[in-house]
Amino acid sequence: DAEITQSPRHKITETGRQVTLACHQTWNHNNMFWYRQDLGHGLRLIHYSYGVHDTNKGEVSDGYSVSRSNTEDLPLTLESAASSQTSVYFCASSSISRLSSYNEQFFGPGTRLTVL
């Protein structure tokens, strides 16, 4: 079955380190999204991509970057981790085809990141 996976599921790192969170989907979806989830803020969009080599900033993109070299993967990089980036991170994907319910985003299981 098609799916979306994230790794690692849990990560503890130190302030200032570079961290990369992986997201892999096997639906062949063009659209991929990264969110962070924090108490009191719900899900906030960090970055998104509508296809290979396309990346766009979301509402909370400072301190994060993404790259899209193929359809299946959208890794999220924290260039220099800060304590304010302690959060749960979710990756999601969706189709661009109107025949495939194109606005329905499917989420991965999440990565819990702690920055000490």
Add this chain to the structure above:
Amino acid sequence: GQQLNQSPQSMFIQEGEDVSMNCTSSSIFNTWLWYKQEPGEGPVLLIALYKAGELTSNGRLTAQFGITRKDSFLNISASIPSDVGIYFCAGQKGSNYKLTFGKGTLLTVNP
């Protein structure tokens, strides 16, 4: 940024009771989605609505796309303990594929 106002923030109900929650916005949306999130997991899509006035059911869940396109409602009938979780509404507007999420309704069901 764009906000969806989701209410209530939390609900404590007895097993067997019906539940209603809603999402409102000052803007018009083309699509409304309802997700459920359980502890330690990602949100799971429950219902998608694409037309104003649309009423869609998924088992004991029923959702409606408001006629003004600025709101949506989710009802759960005859709640059971496994309904516990956080329910999120999400809306899509314009020609892009981004979603705007509400802050969620935490549902607790007492057996």
